[in-house]
Amino acid sequence: MEFSSSLLESAVSEFAKLPGIGKKTALRLVLHLLKQDPGNVEAFGEAILKMRREIKFCERCYNVADSTTCAICANPLRKQELICIVENIRDVIAIESTQQFSGVYHVLGGIISPLDGIGPDQLTIEPLIQRIPREKTEELIFALNPNIQGDTTIYYIQKKLQGTPVRITTIARGIAFGGELEYADEMTLARSITNRLPVEKYVQH
Amino acid sequence: MEFSSSLLESAVSEFAKLPGIGKKTALRLVLHLLKQDPGNVEAFGEAILKMRREIKFCERCYNVADSTTCAICANPLRKQELICIVENIRDVIAIESTQQFSGVYHVLGGIISPLDGIGPDQLTIEPLIQRIPREKTEELIFALNPNIQGDTTIYYIQKKLQGTPVRITTIARGIAFGGELEYADEMTLARSITNRLPVEKYVQH
Structure with a gap:
């Protein structure tokens, strides 16, 4: 891609570093931001910078x-x-x-x-x-x-x-709600038979 | 979605405002940024803020x-x-x-x-x-x-x-390179016949 603005180019290349975001998607996102009010873009940038600068991990559970x-x-x-x-x-x-x-x-x-x-x-x-x-x-x-x-x-x-x-x-591991038996893999199906539940217990949920 | 951190929540909701980015994708992108070096995240945020603050439109061509x-x-x-x-x-x-x-x-x-x-x-x-x-x-x-x-x-x-x-x-409008005639719409095909090119001219390209 050829850009006539280095500011645009660096914003696009930063977005394109994100997982699953290619060059074309990155350009679409940056041009979207360019059309927004400057205040909205400031809020976007600041939310990310603030998150990275200030977020902590819980000393007890690491959340x-x-x-x-x-x-x-x-x-x-x-x-x-x-x-x-x-x-x-x-x-x-x-x-x-x-x-x-x-x-x-x-x-x-x-x-x-x-x-x-x-x-x-x-x-x-x-x-x-x-x-x-x-x-x-x-x-x-x-x-x-x-x-x-x-x-x-x-x-x-x-x-x-x-x-x-x-x-x-x-x-519990087993067949997911809404899933279909015929498409379940053998291990899942086998385990769900071994770990079968009494119906009274199932109905409680 | 339930977040245990308001910093995380606001970063995710800012990302989810972008076109084509849902809540789950937004979370994935934010958690990706959270795993990066702080310097990389600063570069990301700053590139976007700088772009929006400093970009201009050409006085002559509006690029x-x-x-x-x-x-x-x-x-x-x-x-x-x-x-x-x-x-x-x-x-x-x-x-x-x-x-x-x-x-x-x-x-x-x-x-x-x-x-x-x-x-x-x-x-x-x-x-x-x-x-x-x-x-x-x-x-x-x-x-x-x-x-x-x-x-x-x-x-x-x-x-x-x-x-x-x-x-x-x-x-020029016509059948795209690599395209197939049978899938072209009638208007495109009709125009490409009307505006046909002498072969010598076509081969130059």
């Missing part, structure tokens, strides 16, 4: 936060003895959007994946282990993606906690 | 510019007597990318479209008319999209220029 403790950990209405373990911030947002979970979180910052060179030390597993006696945790719910890496991570943490009086559970 | 005259108009190697008329900045970039045009531009800022309430007065038609005697223009090339609005705009400007000694042309 994003505006101060040293995140809004979820600081909420006295949440059950502090119930910890949901997730891979990343996106998963926290997904679970919060269901409005079905009343405990607190622990963000691992990834999952154990030897092929990608990610071992337990790069994750927040040690701080999690330390939280449990300090916070008198009663239950840990693993909400990790159902794959080999997720299962490895669960297995590793569970091993570390042997002898600790805490209940360890994982979110 | 985007870093100063009062754009790089194309200021280039002494460009034929100043040959003006290509385009709808918007995106079209300038598209034509410049072909590296086949050695004249200068005139950006109309839109096309005549009564249904959208856009008349000749909202476009830079008057400044174009004034450019022609002043710059001793020899040829005007219309590079507008081939549709009713484009043709209306060409007709209007051409009428205004009656009696002015300037050659008026339009970019």
Whole structure:
């Protein structure tokens, strides 16, 4: 692409660095901003700069936060003895959007994946282990993606906690609501038969 | 979506205002920026703010510019007597990318479209008319999209220029290179037969 303005060119090339944004999309976004009121563009730029400069990670659960403790950990209405373990911030947002979970979180910052060179030390597993006696945790719910890496991570943490009086559970895996049996993979279908639920229990939900 | 950080929430909602960017994509982009070095995010924000604050429109051709005259108009190697008329900045970039045009531009800022309430007065038609005697223009090339609005705009400007000694042309319309005859619409195919080219002329290109 040939630009007649270096200001335009550098704005486009910055946008094109974002994942999934090509040169043409970047140009479309920049020309959109160029048509907006200067005030709106200032608000856009400032929101991003402020976010990067001021955002913190919760000292307790490693979720994003505006101060040293995140809004979820600081909420006295949440059950502090119930910890949901997730891979990343996106998963926290997904679970919060269901409005079905009343405990607190622990963000691992990834999952154990030897092929990608990610071992337990790069994750927040040690701080999690330390939280449990300090916070008198009663239950840990693993909400990790159902794959080999997720299962490895669960297995590793569970091993570390042997002898600790805490209940360890994982979110249910099975056929998704609205999904179709014939298109489910064999492993999912097999597990959903093994872990079948009594109908009375299912109907409660 | 439920966020535990208002800083994150406002960055996501700013991104989600961009055309074609939904809430989920906005979150993905913001979390990508959050993982980058602070310096990279500063560069991103500053490039956009600087672009909006400092960008100018060329006083002669209305293209985007870093100063009062754009790089194309200021280039002494460009034929100043040959003006290509385009709808918007995106079209300038598209034509410049072909590296086949050695004249200068005139950006109309839109096309005549009564249904959208856009008349000749909202476009830079008057400044174009004034450019022609002043710059001793020899040829005007219309590079507008081939549709009713484009043709209306060409007709209007051409009428205004009656009696002015300037050659008026339009970019060729026809079957696109790599296109297939059987999928071309009737109007395109009909015009491409009417405006057929001698083969010697075609082979030159």
